[in-house]
Amino acid sequence: xxSAVIVAAGKGTRANLTYNKxxxxxxxxHLIEFTIRHFINDESCVKIIVVVSIQEFDFTKKLLTSPKxxxxxxxxxxxxxxxxxLKQVSTEIVLIHDGARPNIKPEFIESVLNELSRSRAxxxxxxxxxxxxxVKNNIIESTIDRSTTFQIQTPQGFYLTDIQKAHEExxxxxxxxxxxxxxxxxxxxLDVSVVLGDETNLKATTQIDLLILEELL
Numbered sequence: 439x440x441s442a443v444i445v446a447a448g449k450g451t452r453a454n455l456t457y458n459k460x461x462x463x464x465x466x467x468h469l470i471e472f473t474i475r476h477f478i479n480d481e482s483c484v485k486i487i488v489v490v491s492i493q494e495f496d497f498t499k500k501l502l503t504s505p506k507x508x509x510x511x512x513x514x515x516x517x518x519x520x521x522x523x524l525k526q527v528s529t530e531i532v533l534i535h536d537g538a539r540p541n542i543k544p545e546f547i548e549s550v551l552n553e554l555s556r557s558r559a560x561x562x563x564x565x566x567x568x569x570x571x572x573v574k575n576n577i578i579e580s581t582i583d584r585s586t587t588f589q590i591q592t593p594q595g596f597y598l599t600d601i602q603k604a605h606e607e608x609x610x611x612x613x614x615x616x617x618x619x620x621x622x623x624x625x626x627x628l629d630v631s632v633v634l635g636d637e638t639n640l641k642a643t644t645q646i647d648l649l650i651l652e653e654l655l
Contacts, residue, residue: 439531440551441485442477442593443523446470446498446537447512458494459642460537464655468501469642472540472655476547477533478504487526488537489519517614517621521605527598534601534618535593538642541654542593549633550595558628560595561619562635563588591635594619600626 446460460470470488477483489512490498498509508526512519520534531554535542546562553560566589570582594617601618607625608615615621619630638654640647 439484439529441527441529442533444488444535444537445519447489447491447519469540470537473537476544487523489523524602532598533593533595536641541638550593553631553633554595557631559622559630562591563632564635591639
C-alpha cells in the first residue's frame with residue numbers, strides 16, 4: 439500500500455498561460471484529471487494528496503471528488519509543497535509525482551513500486567539522446583558524457599521516514615532542489631535507483647508540450 443503526493447501548485451508561465459497549467463483542458467478534461475486517474479484506479483494507492491495554491495484550492499476541491507483524494511494548500515516553492523504533502527501521508531511508502539505530468543502509465547507506477555522492494559528510493563528516468571555541452575558566454579567549454587546522463591522524471595518513490603528526514607535537513611540548511619531524488623541523495627547521502635520511463639511521460643512545461651499531449655491523451 440502506498441500514498442501519492444501530487445504537486446500541482448505551479449504556474450503556467452513557460453507555457454504562455456495565464457493560469458496554472460494543470461488546469462489546461464484537453465479533450466474536455468483538465469490535465470490534473472488525467473494525472474490522477476491511474477492512482478485513483480490503483481487499489482494499492484490508498485490516498486492521493488493533491489497540493490495546490492490558495493487561488494485554486496476551492497476549484498480543485500470541487501473538481502476532484504474521489505474519496506481517495508485530499509486537497510491541501512501548498513507552499514511558495516515546489517519543495518515546500520512536497521514537504522507539506524508528506525505531512526499528510528501515513529503509509530510506509532509514498533510516490534511523489536508532478537501534477538503537470540498527465541501521461542503517466544500504470545506500468546511505470548508498478549515499476550517504481552517493484553524497485554522499492556529492493557531499494558530505499560527510486561526515480562523514473564530516460565537516457566539523454568542529444569549531445570550535451572557546458573556553455574559559458576556563448577562558447578562551448580566541454581561535452582558531457584551522454585552515456586551516463588539521464589533525464590529525470592516522476593513518479594519518484596520513497597520510504598516516508600527517509601524522505602521526511604531529507605526534507606527536514608534541506609529546510610534546516612536552506613537548500614533548494616528541483617526534484618526529490620536530488621534532495622534525498624544530497625541531504626541524507628543515500629542512493630537513488632533508476633527505472634526506465636519513456637518520452638511519452640513528459641511534463642507540460644511549454645506550448646509544444648501541450649500540443650504533444652493533445653495527441654497522447
